Amino acid sequence: MIKMRILLIHSDYINYKTKSKTKIAEDIEDKQKSMHFENSLVVFTAVEKQDEEDPQAVVENAVKEIKDVFSKVKADNIVIYPYAHLSSSLSSPDIAKKILKEMKEVLAADGLKVERVPFGWYKSFELSCKGHPLSELSRNIVVEKAHEEKGEEEPSRFYILSEDELYDPGEFTYQSSDLEKLVAYELGELESTGEEPPHVKLMREKDLADYEPSADIGHLRWYPKGRLIRDLLADYVYNLVTDRGAMPVETPIMYDLGDEAIRVHAEKFGERQYRMGTKSKNLMLRYACCFGAFRLLSDTFLTWKNLPLAIYELSTYSFRLEKRGEVVGLKRLRGFTMPDMHTICTDVGQSMEEFDSQITMCAQTGEDLEINYEAIMRVTADFLEENREWVMNSAQKVGKPVLLEILPRRKHYWICKMDFAAIDYLGRPIENPTIQIDVESGERFGIKYIGPDEEEETPIIIHCSPTGSIERVIGALLENSAIQMEVQSPMFPVWLSPSQVRVLPIAERHLDFAFSLAEELRNEQIRADVDDRQETVGKKIRNAAGDWVPYVIVVGDKELESDELMVNVRETQNKVLMDKKTLIERIKEETNGMPFRKLPLPVKLSQRVQF
Template sequence: MQILLIHSDFIEYETKKSTPVAEKIDDDLKKGRMEEVLTVFVAVEKSDEDKIESAASQTVAEIKKVTEQVKTNRVMLYPYAHLSSSLSSPKTAIETLKKIEELLKEAQFEVKRAPFGWYKSFTIKCKGHPLSELSRTIRIGEEKCVIVLKETEKQEVVSEALKSEAKATSYWHILTPDGELLKPEEFDFKGHDNLKKFVNYEIHKSRAVDKIPPHVELMRRLELADYEPGSDSGNMRFYPKGRLMKSLIENYVLEETAKMGAMEVETPLMYDMNHPTLKKYLDRFPARQYSIEADKKQLFLRFAACFGQFLMNHDMTISYRNLPLRMVELTRYSFRKEQSGELVGLRRLRAFTMPDMHSLCKDMEEATEQFNEQYNMCINVLSKIGINLSDFEVAIRFTRDFYEENRDFIVGLVKTVNKPVLIELWDQRFFYFVLKFEFNYIDAMDKASALSTVQIDVENAERYGIKYIDSTGAEKRPFILHCSPSGAIERCIYALLEKANMNSEKGIVPMFPVWLSPTQVRVIPVSGKNLQYAEDVASKIEVNSKCRVDIDDREETVGKKIRDAGMEWTPYVVVVGDKEENEGNIMVTIRRESLPNKPANVKMSLQELYEMISKEISGFPYKRHPLAMKLSARPRFV
């Protein structure tokens, strides 16, 4: 049994459509609302099937404990299959949910239960206190019941910076390209819908997930990624096509940092929590850590590459001639113990892949120059990945002193993107940085997710004992820039999927950039006798364009093969039959030029196709397709 417990101001739902396994319900169950309630999302699992009574009883015991903690006797039971990938049969699920409802009513709780097997819209408002988002895994064995508390306040390692962040007073403004600094209530958001959503998200800090975003279904249907039930929440499995996309983005970002002169390094995954230097840094970084114990040491899993790179910098001999000095590491993985109610799909994870570049600069002038250069690099990197300026909103955060001394520089950043940005201003510095920006993607759920970021760090050179020798032979402390050109790689894929979904709703055919598409060209033979010719065509395309080509040799109709290629967002689909064999030309469906239900079919020569594909993928990393060229030889992952 998996349960997610949300202490809510209210929850309301409405059934929309029944599924084949839907329970029969009366009209009064088609809608429901409760206020001042503990909402319990429930997934009944296969392991519960022969233990319904005990599973229901133990689940009720856990619900009772939480109701006592949050002081409510009102419970909404909501079946929620997304909590598990090992679900029970529908019959068992309905029986178990009804048993939980019955036991709660016997215990004098006011209970409502949303119906099983129906598509439902729902709205929930989480109260947001420390116990308002909890989850439990309930395992019933032959002799005992094991309860896994996924969020345990007593065991959580929380940095002083995170505590300070909760107490910090933020002053929010909108800064326009003309340099006008306005309070949000003074700004006209007409034509800036996403900025308005971003401002609301940041000011109200509602991170909890109340709906499953569209990318979750897409990442599974496209066989890119999925939840891993054998790991902690927020740790994903990546299938071959998803791993391919990840590795291409990783290689691209590392190449862009190399062009800037960054040296790639590799550092450990875990560090001593009581190391004097690291302990101080932990308390200045606003993140929750995973902690483990080994050899009587308390260790933490890194949440960025800062630790290893800074310890390396400390041991280096650095001259002013070496500055700015840049180092980069692609962390696979970084770990942050995000709160369970915030975890969903690829948007917010506990283990993620992060390109992390640090630049040592001789003074603030050089630091701001590098900041501006990296700001522009981040815009370019996201654009090449497929996330354009119009797709994200900018946040710039700084102290009041820094703004007053560097106002023209900050306005220049806004002019670069040529649109208003959100400003967060602090009277005093709570963290190690004085200036920071993020590019934030706003998804279909109106949630914001930070992608690229750069920070100017004014503390850690002193803390880690990092120094350089200036032209007079004196030792100096550098300023340090922290830069992630793309943000987490998983989050880039999330943004691409969410963008594709929103494009689809606007009548735009969804697709990935061609260089990132797992299959770039699919060749479809009209019949078995055209298979050899299809293989020849595929081989020529692969060699001459250096792209990923596959062949749909399955015993399906041509129409189904074409539809399946479309469902996989294949950029180029080539159909070859007797006519193509005889004429030597090919018919190509070009996805980027197609409309829904109106494919763009173009007759061309193979040479024309080579040139078209090469133009799209030139300058980007290339990797072979990880799956067999023929679809009939491929396994299914989902």
């Protein structure tokens, strides 16, 4: 709730004289230094911290109150008098000035005589209150929330874009059932089954992550295996973007809403922000890295020769105050981790070239993560008209048909974006990678570069998350395994498997051999552990299967004697005889180019705890 305090006095007269300036004084003309008004409605006003959330609405409501009283008391004019002492929690001076000025303008536009007493000066004043029943009133200007402009919006048009041709989504022959499902969802035609998405159960069953009831909803705790996968994915994106020249940075997670650019950008997300106050500041938690990236870039000296230039940050965490009922598993969280790359381009043309190469990068992540992505390209009608050929060509970079959404007019900061979605077990999309051409933020955040003609120019910015949020990637991987489960043994890609090889000694006399084998594998950067518990082989095999271990080796007397190992290969469900070297080479090949981290758990299963 927002409230500004005003005190209304119907006066016989008021006069004031400026004495000395404060640090926040506004510049004034000579005639404003001392003024006198008769039969005035004096409006003492204190703009408060919380008013920063929605200055527009505060102005509207204040004007309404003032006009109401003004018409009742029959004063000749209105005097807006800044009076900080009405509040113990003032807004920033800039916003206060802005609100006071706008109040005056709006009242004046209604043909009323209004004056505004200078802001930020020490003043003497003399006031004569009329003393009639309505002559002294105070009001709290209450704004429940920023009202959204409804207005019937013209709907988007949808097409399937395939091989340079546009098709009606209803008439297109789909090769991919995933694309068909995505289209059904986007067009609002997907009927739901009422089932629970399997990844929620899996993330807990596999000891990856769980809800933390003592946090807010939608915030998870991560166990070692889950933490490992998060870290590997983070390493993966880091390598991906730095390889193409992006520079990693890190920026704060909270921002001051007293900053005009921050406030306007934040308002785009309306109610879905975490807010926090300190004594002197009204802060928001970031919902993406944009804030820090833009502020950083606006303080950076850039020339056209530097562009395109990309900075990258993994936002641990981004915060979005999603509605209760929308928060679910790894799909929709209130605190999540998102790789976020911002590319500064000289102009729309350069941004289109970058966009193309980022399409390739995003498509690559689908292959590396073994997730099937379907793509939606969204463009404004204006952009499409001007760049029709480019749009057609770019869409083809995805390598398969894409859904094209044409927005009749620009609603958001972007003019063109591409979203990649995985389709979950229940046929619903998990939106992951995204690329957006932003035409607003450069200007709003005062980001500049020096052009070839030595003039300052405003750049175009591309937002890109090459994988989408890390949590959603893991969610998509788990949904994938649930789909796999119907036809084969589910598993993670080998490079993401917490245990890549498990060694199962048959009896105690095989323990030393098992430990040294596992150690040799670990020296080769393979996560290998040993099930040294006093259990039967059958039980250990069963447990290893439950842990989705890609390679399981049983060692007994035979293995002590020979170099051959009997390896249970999960992917094919076969037992394969091979030697150590072959196994190592095979795993190296499967994990080639992907990041590695060490086993985050005790090597001995007997020492592990249950989460």
